[in-house]
Amino acid sequence: MDAVSMKSSDQRTRRSANFTPSLWKEYLLRLERQVSTYDFKKEEFCEQEREHERLKEVVRMMLTEPGVGSGPQTLDLIDIIERLGLFYHFECEIQALMLTSKLEHGDEYDDHDLHKVALRFRLLRQLGHYVSCDVFNKFKDQEGNFKESLVTDVRGLLGLFEAAHYRVHEEDILGEALNFTTSQLVSMLPNLDHFWTPRVKQALEVPIQKTLNRIGARRFISLYEEDTSHNAVLLKFAKLDFNILQRLHQKELLNEAKWWNSLNAAENFPFARDRLVECSFWTLGVYFEPKYSEARQSLAKVIAMVSIVDDIYDSYGFLDELLLFMDSIERWHISALDQLPSYMGQCYRALLNVYNEIEERLAKEGKSDLINYAISSKKNLARSYLEEAKWIYRKEVPNFEEYMKVALVSATYEHLSTASLVCMGEFVAEDALKWIVKVPSIVRASSVICRLMDDMADYEVAI
Template sequence: MDDVLLAGDSKRQRRSGNFPPSMWEEHLQALLANSDDLMNKENSSEQEEEHYERLKEEVRKMLITNETDHGDKSNPYRQKLDLIDTIQRLGVAYHFESEIEAILLSLRMELEEKDGGHEELHKAALLFRLLRQLGHCVSCDMFNKFKDQDGDFKKSLQKDVQGLLSFYEAANYRFHDEDILEEAMNFTASQLLSMLPNLDNFWSTKVKQALKLPIQKTPSRVGARRFISLYQQDILHNTILLKFAKLNFNMLQRLYQNELSIIAKWWKNLDRPKKFPFARDRMIENYFWILAVYFEPKYSLARISLSQVINVVSIVDDIYDTYGFLDELVLFTDSIERWHISASDQLPSYMNNCYLEMLNVYSKIEERLSNQGKSNQISYGISSMKELVRAYFEEAKWMYSKDVPNFEEYMKVALMSSTYKMLPINSLVCMGEFVTEATLDWMDKTPLLIRAASIICRLMDDIADSEWAKERGQDASAVECYMKQYGTSKQETLIELRKQLANAWKDINKECFNPTSVTPMFVLERILNFVRIMHLLYESGNDAYTNPTKEGKDLIISILFDRVPL
């Protein structure tokens, strides 16, 4: 169908998002030119593989014995905790999950036998964090012993940089009503800031990184790349562990580049410049987003599939947000609800192209799931896509009517349009054999974990994007709706919304606290990882997806393209 015309046959003026172009043309061309070479290099040589496996077994031996040169040899308990923490932060813990779980459970029993924990703050805080990371029950009451008779944290802690830093990281896992951890956040952050001028380069870097992006809010690959560089500066670093982490990082990077070359070919064949010139070109940013959700090698096919899904969603978002006329959006929404190739006949050509590609992407996912005996799971992905475009359509109607709804009405729709229900559901669908239908049923009901993730995504996006959205004619945002309903200034509104963000993080922490057979930890982690990448890209107050920065590009290059020197 040709572009729809108004009465009188005069062409309507389409809006433009004025989106910055892609920053990745050179890298994209290299991926396309070297795709065959990348596929050949994906598999290491037999000699490299043997060396890698030998190092891995040496690290495993360190875990299950006390034979390690890592950390404080005079304190085996602390030594083991530090080793586990280092393995996790270097991004190689996925090789040793059962060993780490067993050790931490053993240390937890020892903690309980000590009736309240350890006298050393670093040790107590580190064990607390490591256990909570795995979803185990551990009470924050163990930190009461670090207070004096007046209820203040002991003055002796003020010079313990390692203890304070570990306590700060632990406090980022707090739940609602855990007052001592709330106090710890303020106390440790204040003390660490005051200590910065007197710290050496190693500790100064460590503290600055933590204050800007604590472990709980750091995507795994980003944390691993930064920690490899930092750990190398530690005079007590374990050379075997460091070598293994570097090899692991580079081996995974080769896999990611191969996946990117596959997606780049698909993206090129999609012909965005001709078919969707109005849409953001964020193919590599989208892959980086999905890589943050699951980095492990076994999820390679899931990453490729979900990367295609998120690229299609980005185009759909730009159709609803900027390019589509309201009467066209009625047709587009109807076609997606019908979900059949025959429904494309009613669409303008640009919508038709997008619609057919959407069907094609999901058809390929369904084919792969069918081979795994999981074809029924595709319905959850399709249903969540329909739910998403209904929300997009409601927002489009607000925009065309210049309506600014009240905050609660806005959030009801905007949490869905945040994509942070749709994308997590699709991330599990793409995992296929690893996920059960019971888990998808749970997620489809919008549990608190999904709602909290959606709140964080929506509020961070709106805080970063409110002025940009107004320039595009979109008056409805969390910021604008709250100000209108409650008569607050923008500054007052931002303070309130940031409180809601902090509360949503507490919900995230609590909901990841008790994994079950329906919601195992590896499922909960996917949702947490979606929140982590959102925080990383938007925490500066800038929409780094719509308006990419050099800093963001450099970060992605360090993960996907620059090898770690061995």
């Protein structure tokens, strides 16, 4: 009896995490029926595309016409464009305007309007330009507290609240600003009018700095529409752009669902989470723009496979099987399939196919070597899963330092950060990958936050 059939008849009791079924089956069926009715060659869709291009050029003229400078009105326009989710169309124009503002005014923005100062500060930091937080000292009194006169300035407080979320280490004034504005906005909320109430509520719930682009754009479109002073061209363009992008994202999700169904996941991996829609949504937080369509679809498959492999190591596989699985992943060749039990073999084949598909796409762009970064990172992730499985089977309790060394890798941020860049293909320089695999501070910090939040959630469920 060969190794595969021996494992298939294994009568040992397997662990099970009893994951809840997917919530999205009916939604996907409805979406498939909806998208199947789309005919992008129809005059209706062609007209939408033409109108989209026309409006885009109108908005571009707003940013480039003679007389547009770096003053408050321009900053407000840029802010609205960004919050409507349209920034990706005008990156060069907006960067040029903000750089002009930086060159003309430096860090000393000679204005005592809190909204204007905070908005400029936030926009510059959003775009990667450093500007000193000392610009907010002018809003403090002689005792070092924020001035009493600010407590009635809801627009200024909201602007400072959003700006404070872009603070870095040792910027105490922004920490003070966050505490001050939060308490003031919360206390003001019951007495605000219908214009400011939803804006303040939304900001307190999820600040701009923590908002996914597509969610933020959808919410702001509704708020902007209720503003009687809104720009009709901007609003129309934002709605059209959102709908066109959403159709693209829906088509991508259906492509990913077709791939998932081709794995026969429900039967081959009944122990694993079916979270394909969540995986697809995750990719929109990485890059939502049309040019990254193929990257998103590849990344969604990578994340889905990470989830299956995680469940094999974390809740289903026996230790002897997991050792074989790790050996196969280290070898990274289809010939290693022969030593695996059936369910692992199905997963291993799908895993190799996903990465082979990415490599084939990269090869067309002359960047096939980039796949090695993703494969190496995947192997490292699997090693961390195996180490955690050994602790469980051997009933070992590592100390905190030993745990974090492994758990920061198993948090998946190191692998998914690398895979996200690899999937970008022609849009990423290899230097970026050489940087990311060294686990820079931003990746390590993200891993720490992810790991500890995940562990706290698991602990709460366990008790």
